[in-house]
Amino acid sequence: MTGPVVLTAFEPFGAWETNSTIEVVAAAARRLREAGYVVRSRVLPVDLEEAAPALEQALAGEPPSAVVCCGLSGRARCVHVERVALNVADFRIPDAAGRTPKGEPVIPGAPEAFLATIPVHRIVATLADRGVPAAVSNSAGTYLCNAVYFHALRATRRDGVPALFLHLPPLPGAAETAAARDPSAADPSAAMALELQVEGVVAVAESLIAGHPAD
Numbered sequence: 001m002t003g004p005v006v007l008t009a010f011e012p013f014g015a016w017e018t019n020s021t022i023e024v025v026a027a028a029a030r031r032l033r034e035a036g037y038v039v040r041s042r043v044l045p046v047d048l049e050e051a052a053p054a055l056e057q058a059l060a061g062e063p064p065s066a067v068v069c070c071g072l073s074g075r076a077r078c079v080h081v082e083r084v085a086l087n088v089a090d091f092r093i094p095d096a097a098g099r100t101p102k103g104e105p106v107i108p109g110a111p112e113a114f115l116a117t118i119p120v121h122r123i124v125a126t127l128a129d130r131g132v133p134a135a136v137s138n139s140a141g142t143y144l145c146n147a148v149y150f151h152a153l154r155a156t157r158r159d160g161v162p163a164l165f166l167h168l169p170p171l172p173g174a175a176e177t178a179a180a181r182d183p184s185a186a187d188p189s190a191a192m193a194l195e196l197q198v199e200g201v202v203a204v205a206e207s208l209i210a211g212h213p214a215d
Contacts, residue, residue: 008148015181083137087110132197175191
C-alpha cells in the first residue's frame with residue numbers, strides 16, 4: 001500500500017483574480033482518487049510566512065508516495081518541470097501580507113539551492129507520451145513558487161519522497177485578462193486547456209509513484 005499523493009495549488013495573487021492551479025489540482029485529485037490513490041490536496045496561501053506551515057501540514061502523518069506542487073506561470077505555453085529551487089526570496093510584487101523581500105534567504109542557514117532528485121527530462125518525455133506539451137525549466141523564479149519548492153525538496157529528501165514543482169500555463173483567456181491589469185504579469189497568448197493540464201499533473205504523480213531510476 002503506497003502513501004498518499006500530495007498535490008498543492010496556490011491562492012490568487014497579483015493580477016490574477018483566480019488561480020487556475022486550484023481547478024487543475026482539484027480535477028487531478030479526483031482522477032487519482034478514482035484510480036484508487038489516497039490524495040491530500042491543499043491550496044497554499046501566497047504568503048511567505050504561512051505557505052511553509054501549510055505545506056508541512058499537507059506532508060504530516062503517513063509519508064507521501066509523491067508530492068506534486070503546482071504554480072501558475074503567466075507566460076508558459078507548456079508544463080514547466082522545475083529542476084531547481086533557490087534559497088532566495090526576491091519578490092517583484094508583494095505577497096498577500098504585503099511582504100517584498102529583496103534577496104533574503106527562504107531558510108536562513110540552509111543550502112543555497114536544492115536540485116530535484118527526479119530525472120526531469122524523463123518526466124518531460126512521460127508527459128509527451130501522454131500528449132501534454134512540457135519542457136524542463138531551470139528557474140522557478142524567486143517568488144512563492146520557488147519558496148514552496150525549496151521547502152518541499154528540503155522536507156522530502158530526508159525520507160526519499162519524490163517531489164516536483166510544475167509551473168502550469170493559464171487557462172485559455174485568463175492571461176489576456178491578467179495582462180490587461182498588469183502587462184508584466186502575463187503573455188496574453190499563453191494558454192493551455194484544462195484537460196491537458198489535469199492530464200499532466202496526473203501523469204507526473206503516477207510517474208513519481210512508479211519510480212524512476214536516477215540519471
